[in-house]
Amino acid sequence: MRVLPCGDRAVLLDCADLEEALGWFTALQDRAEAVVGARTVLLRGQPDQLRRLVAASAPAPAHQVAPTTVVVPVSYDGADLDEVATLTGLTPDEVVSAHTGAPWTVAFSGFAPGFAYLAGGDRRLHVPRRATPRPSVPAGAVGLAGEFSGIYPRSSPGGWQLLGRTDTAMWDLDRDPPALLTPGTVVRFEAADGPASP
Secondary structure: OEEEEEOEOEEEEEOOOHHHHHHHHHHHOOOOEEEEOOOEEEEEOOHHHHHHHHHOOOOOOHHHOOOOEEEEEEEOOOOOHHHHHHHHOOOHHHHHHHHHHOOEEEEEEOOOOOOEEEEEOOHHHOEOOOOOOEEEEOOOEEEEEEOEEEEOOOOEEEOOEEEEEOOOOOEOOOOOOOEOOOOOOEEEEEEOOOOOOO
16 A cells, blocks of 8 residues: 555555455544545545554454445346346346345445445446446436446436336435445345336
8 A cells, every 4th residue: 555645635545456445444534534435545634644644553454344234125127237138148137146146345435425336246247338328317226337336326417337226315414424325335236026116
């Protein structure tokens, strides 16, 4: 891991992978303002103090991090389910089984409030974004792009391959914190019995 300068009020921890970034985030989040990325952790504050803090710390080992697990029911009737099946060489049922069969971990948040980039899962589901983004993707849409899965927290443009939809709210200002999925949270998808509400 390297500690890089990031302006006069922050340092950036450049980590080897997501697991190391989450370990540093877990170890430091209560001691400094921290924002985790796919392979980085941004620490805000006085750079000299932050460097000393990092030097005196160690990332939390993955086996010591007790993540929160959230189960998200999904109606797998998405517009791109057949396309994802074609891209992966799987049947649509096998795509659903692959998506629900392995845990996903929130790597970082971005794009829109409540949008979590979920890493892990089944490597067979690594698919490209759509060539042409949609002008409107409904809230609750569950998709894939590259190595990530994600759930649209609100209606917005988007280019992810849509597998289905959930009624589970990703962003709720009446909840503390408003985001259901925060870095390090483990997500397990399960096939819902019926279609999600429109």
